[in-house]
Amino acid sequence: xxxxxxxxxxxxxxxxxxxxxxxxxxxxxxxxxxxxxxxxxxxxxxxxxxxxxxxxxxxxxxxxxxxxxxxxxxxxxxxxxxxxxxxxxxxxxxxxxxxxxxxxxxxxxxxxxxxxxxxxxxxxxxxxxxxxxxxxxxxxxxxxxxxxxxxxxxxxxxxxxxxxxxxxxxxxxxxxxxxxxxxxxxxxxxxxxxxxxxxxxxxxxxxxxxxxxxxxxxxxxx
Amino acid sequence: xxxxxxxxxxxxxxxxxxxxxxxxxxxxxxxxxxxxxxxxxxxxxxxxxxxxxxxxxxxxxxxxxxxxxxxxxxxxxxxxxxxxxxxxxxxxxxxxxxxxxxxxxxxxxxxxxxxxxxxxxxxxxxxxxxxxxxxxxxxxxxxxxxxxxxxxxxxxxxxxxxxxxxxxxxxxxxxxxxxxxxxxxxxxxxxxxxxxxxxxxxxxxxxxxxxxxxxxxxxxxxxxxxxxxxxxxxxxxxxxxxxxxxxxxxxxxxxxxxxxxxxxxxxxxxxxxxxxxxxxxxxxxxxxxxxxxxxxxxxxxxxxxxxxxxxxxxxxxxxxxxxxxxxxxxxxxxxxxxxxxxxxxxxxxxxx
Numbered sequence: 001x002x003x004x005x006x007x008x009x010x011x012x013x014x015x016x017x018x019x020x021x022x023x024x025x026x027x028x029x030x031x032x033x034x035x036x037x038x039x040x041x042x043x044x045x046x047x048x049x050x051x052x053x054x055x056x057x058x059x060x061x062x063x064x065x066x067x068x069x070x071x072x073x074x075x076x077x078x079x080x081x082x083x084x085x086x087x088x089x090x091x092x093x094x095x096x097x098x099x100x101x102x103x104x105x106x107x108x109x110x111x112x113x114x115x116x117x118x119x120x121x122x123x124x125x126x127x128x129x130x131x132x133x134x135x136x137x138x139x140x141x142x143x144x145x146x147x148x149x150x151x152x153x154x155x156x157x158x159x160x161x162x163x164x165x166x167x168x169x170x171x172x173x174x175x176x177x178x179x180x181x182x183x184x185x186x187x188x189x190x191x192x193x194x195x196x197x198x199x200x201x202x203x204x205x206x207x208x209x210x211x212x213x214x215x216x217x218x219x220x221x222x
Numbered sequence: 223x224x225x226x227x228x229x230x231x232x233x234x235x236x237x238x239x240x241x242x243x244x245x246x247x248x249x250x251x252x253x254x255x256x257x258x259x260x261x262x263x264x265x266x267x268x269x270x271x272x273x274x275x276x277x278x279x280x281x282x283x284x285x286x287x288x289x290x291x292x293x294x295x296x297x298x299x300x301x302x303x304x305x306x307x308x309x310x311x312x313x314x315x316x317x318x319x320x321x322x323x324x325x326x327x328x329x330x331x332x333x334x335x336x337x338x339x340x341x342x343x344x345x346x347x348x349x350x351x352x353x354x355x356x357x358x359x360x361x362x363x364x365x366x367x368x369x370x371x372x373x374x375x376x377x378x379x380x381x382x383x384x385x386x387x388x389x390x391x392x393x394x395x396x397x398x399x400x401x402x403x404x405x406x407x408x409x410x411x412x413x414x415x416x417x418x419x420x421x422x423x424x425x426x427x428x429x430x431x432x433x434x435x436x437x438x439x440x441x442x443x444x445x446x447x448x449x450x451x452x453x454x455x456x457x458x459x460x461x462x463x464x465x466x467x468x469x470x471x472x473x474x475x476x477x478x479x480x481x482x483x484x485x486x487x488x489x490x491x492x493x494x495x496x497x498x499x500x501x502x503x504x505x506x507x508x509x510x511x512x513x514x515x516x517x518x519x520x521x522x523x524x525x526x527x528x529x530x531x532x533x534x535x536x537x538x539x540x541x542x543x544x545x546x547x548x549x550x551x552x553x554x555x556x557x558x559x560x561x562x563x564x565x566x567x568x569x570x571x572x573x574x
Binding site: 125131139 | 303
């Protein structure tokens with residue numbers, strides 16, 4: 001396979017991984033963020049800490065434990081085997097799970113901050129009209145925070161595109177399956193193909209810069 | 223309803239058993255627990271250790287806590303609380319997502335009643351304060367409810383917005399679709415809207431009066447210049463030549479402009495004390511039509527003037543604002559026969 005085809009394939013895997021991860025996070029994160037923003041439970045701090053772990057731990061630490069969990073003898077691996085008859089370690093599905101864990105704080109954090117600013121008076125008004133909590137969340141809270149939702153999605157996407165350590169631990173380097181751009185870049189450097197490395201590195205740099213610039217600009221528009 | 227003990231030591235006692243029909247005003251000084259009482263009924267204080275029982279159902283108590291959205295109660299707040307991302311129409315129809323029993327009015331009827339048609343396409347930020355509160359009112363009317371709670375719906379508005387929305391509120395209060403508990407600290411509002419008045423003092427609902435009793439009771443604080451009596455009359459005849467309706471007020475007659483033949487069996491009139499003068503001898507030739515004989519029941523000396531309560535033929539009271547000089551010159555005293563000369567009368571129970 002040529003260099004260009006190899007990079008294109010890695011870009012495809014990366015994009016697909018980031019999209020899948022972001023989509024799942026945008027469904028799973030809002031309820032979790034809402035709970036974190038509103039609960040008075042004593043479990044809030046521990047849950048917040050678990051969610052925030054990827055912010056402080058080396059990705060290889062998370063990757064190592066995820067790899068153990070996804071192994072055929074590990075809990076996640078056993079579940080996947082029993083339910084779907086599939087392997088998780090060194091597969092795209094395993095990468096998606098790893099990315100969800102890894103990018104969770106980048107979606108949940110900003111959303112929780114935004115949700116904390118929700119005007120409780122409006123929710124009271126909706127309750128006084130007879131509207132149940134789930135509908136209040138879907139029809140009032142989410143639309144009122146749509147900017148925060150988009151921003152959280154962009155951050156989650158960009159962050160997934162940029163992951164390396166966790167992918168290396170649980171995904172390996174299988175072309176078309178788990179070889180993402182950051183791994184491909186590492187390969188190029190290993191092979192002393194600095195031109196190819198430049199293509200990938202510069203693309204990722206420009207991509208991240210453009211995405212973040214547009215997001216921050218858009219967030220300021222009233 | 224039971225007892226609420228807050229962290230602040232504030233105690234609310236409201237052993238209330240009120241037959242709600244029409245509009246029950248809840249009045250009292252600020253801090254007397256009026257709004258808290260409404261919040262308890264609406265279900266916004268789920269942690270409070272109280273018993274809330276409505277219509278024989280326990281909504282809140284030792285073993286039950288019905289969530290706010292399941293209580294068939296619509297609340298109109300001091301602020302409009304419109305949903306900022308939805309236009310007026312979608313705000314109005316938001317209660318279509320309601321999951322609870324209760325009658326609701328029709329959309330067209332509510333839009334018509336509150337003149338909302340021109341506002342439907344606009345967003346809350348494009349509406350004036352009074353318009354926003356009108357939309358909020360409509361939104362509550364469109365939610366399924368057996369009871370409406372109005373928590374000082376005009377207090378956050380400026381004078382112009384208040385004038386704009388007051389007629390709508392007054393007309394709504396006359397419709398009797400659903401009983402209303404109306405918190406207010408404005409006497410004029412109570413006298414023009416309420417049928418019954420609950421008086422809260424120091425976190426306790428001290429008494430429940432008819433609006434007539436309330437309006438002429440001197441124990442009601444802060445009458446000021448708004449003092450006036452609310453009296454109940456019966457329709458007698460309409461004279462189309464002068465366009466005057468004759469109403470029976472005890473043995474006397476009161477004449478009111480307009481045809482009130484279809485206003486119902488009981489017509490409430492609001493008679494401001496400042497528009498009632500007193501004469502100690504009958505006066506024959508006078509442009510004032512409405513003259514009612516009565517006995518001075520009490521005189522309340524106030525700083526600049528006095529308020530005289532006059533018992534009329536059928537046991538109802540009128541209030542007359544007189545100067546203290548007049549009290550002395552006429553020798554007004556409790557038990558004296560007087561004639562009350564009424565310069566203006568406002569019909570409260572209007573023709574439909």
